[in-house]
Each structure stands twice: as structure tokens, then as C-alpha cells.
Amino acid sequence: MAATKHAQALKQDSQDYLATALLQLLATNDLADLTVTQVVKRAGVSRMAFYRNFTTLADVLTAHFEPILTTRFDDVLAHIPQEQKLVNLTTFFTELTPTLRLAVERGFEPVIQQIFDTNMVRFYAATMTWNGATESQQKYWTQFMTAGIYRIWREWLLTGQQESLTTIHDLIATFQTATMAALQAESRESEY
Structure with missing residues (x-):
């Protein structure tokens, strides 16, 4: 032993x-x-x-960054007060910004994005109520939202976080709600 x-x-x-x-x-x-x-x-x-x-060298980076990013997603999934989630996210993004800049500059951003994507799929699997959406709709909606959310966070982090975290959080929530409502409306229409 x-x-x-x-x-x-x-x-x-x-x-x-x-x-x-x-x-x-x-x-x-x-x-x-x-x-x-x-x-x-x-x-x-x-x-x-x-x-x-x-x-590969990318595997080294994945092994290093995967637990860091996954822990933050676990914080978001945990049933903790919204204010604490925002504090945790603020800390995380403050720490992540130099890493993301380096990833973009040095060519390993796909490693960060793949870890993000995997965690977003896990997040949506745990949090979404699909209300009649087909498996195909669920898959593509998740991919659409994951890519969009990554781009929003990326832009926000790399351009100096000029908007508040709450503003970005609310914007993402609005996009999620609106696209889900459109998907559900499409599902209802296709039933007729």
C-alpha cells in the first residue's frame, strides 16, 4: 500500500x-x-x-486546467446563494484573465475552450428543463448556447471587463431564456 x-x-x-x-x-x-x-x-x-x-503537450495543459475550471462550474452548480456565486465568479474571472490572454497569445485557447464546453454541457444537463424539446433540439441548443456564452465571457475578459459581472450574467440569462422560449415555441408549432 x-x-x-x-x-x-x-x-x-x-x-x-x-x-x-x-x-x-x-x-x-x-x-x-x-x-x-x-x-x-x-x-x-x-x-x-x-x-x-x-x-501531447495539450494533454498537460488539459490536466492542469481541467480541475481548476471544473471546480468553478461545481461552485455555480452548488446550491449556494446568488451573491456568493457572483463573488466566486468574480474571483475566478480575476484569476482566469491572465491565463486566457496567454492562451490566446500562445495558441492553446482550444484547450481552455474544450474544458469550458465540456463543463457547459454538464451544467445544462444538470439545470435545464426541456419541456418537450427533442434530443436533437437539446443537443443543438446546448452547443449553440455553449459557443455563445464562451464568446461572451472571452470578449468580456479580454476587453477589460468594462461591464459589471451582474450585467454579463443578466445578458446571458436573457439569451438563454429567449432562445429556450423560441425553441419551445417551435416544438409546440411542430406538434400541430
Whole structure:
């Protein structure tokens, strides 16, 4: 049992070292220009340690950012007061802005967006009442909203968060409500 815990600790250390090294290299290099060799050298681990844990450099970033983003989505899904959710989101967005800027500048934004998309699908699965929408309508509505919401958050974060978080939150809620009402109206019309 102790050997297993030790092996798990070593694996986690290798993953942490690789993520730290990759993020350090991304401060001055585009993801497309980096190699596994550069990252393992910077991390002080072997190529074998890299390939035991990951297939690509994007996998390192996914392993690093997925728990961070998922935790914030869990906060939103948790039944906590709205004011606390807004405080948590404000903190999150303050911390996320430099990362998103770096992701855009250094070519790893698709990693962030994929994690966001996965969590939005999970969010809608847990929170939506579909009221007669077909599976196809549910799937495409979720994809439409996920892409739109990502673009709203992206624009808001990258342009200096000039509107309040409450304004952005209300705007997204308005879009969700309006598009869902249109979808439900379409479903009712197709029944006749």
C-alpha cells in the first residue's frame, strides 16, 4: 500500500513539474513551437515520465486546467446563494484573465475552450428543463448556447471587463431564456 501511495505521489509530482515547466515556456513561446524535449528538460523529468502521463503537450495543459475550471462550474452548480456565486465568479474571472490572454497569445485557447464546453454541457444537463424539446433540439441548443456564452465571457475578459459581472450574467440569462422560449415555441408549432 505504501509503495502505491509513493508511486502515485511520484506520478503527481511529474505531472506538476511538467505543467509548471510548460507554463513557464509558454510565457515566451507559442505552444506549436514547443517540443516534449524542451518541456521535460525544463521540468527535470524523463521523456518516459512524460509519456507515462501524457500523449501531447495539450494533454498537460488539459490536466492542469481541467480541475481548476471544473471546480468553478461545481461552485455555480452548488446550491449556494446568488451573491456568493457572483463573488466566486468574480474571483475566478480575476484569476482566469491572465491565463486566457496567454492562451490566446500562445495558441492553446482550444484547450481552455474544450474544458469550458465540456463543463457547459454538464451544467445544462444538470439545470435545464426541456419541456418537450427533442434530443436533437437539446443537443443543438446546448452547443449553440455553449459557443455563445464562451464568446461572451472571452470578449468580456479580454476587453477589460468594462461591464459589471451582474450585467454579463443578466445578458446571458436573457439569451438563454429567449432562445429556450423560441425553441419551445417551435416544438409546440411542430406538434400541430
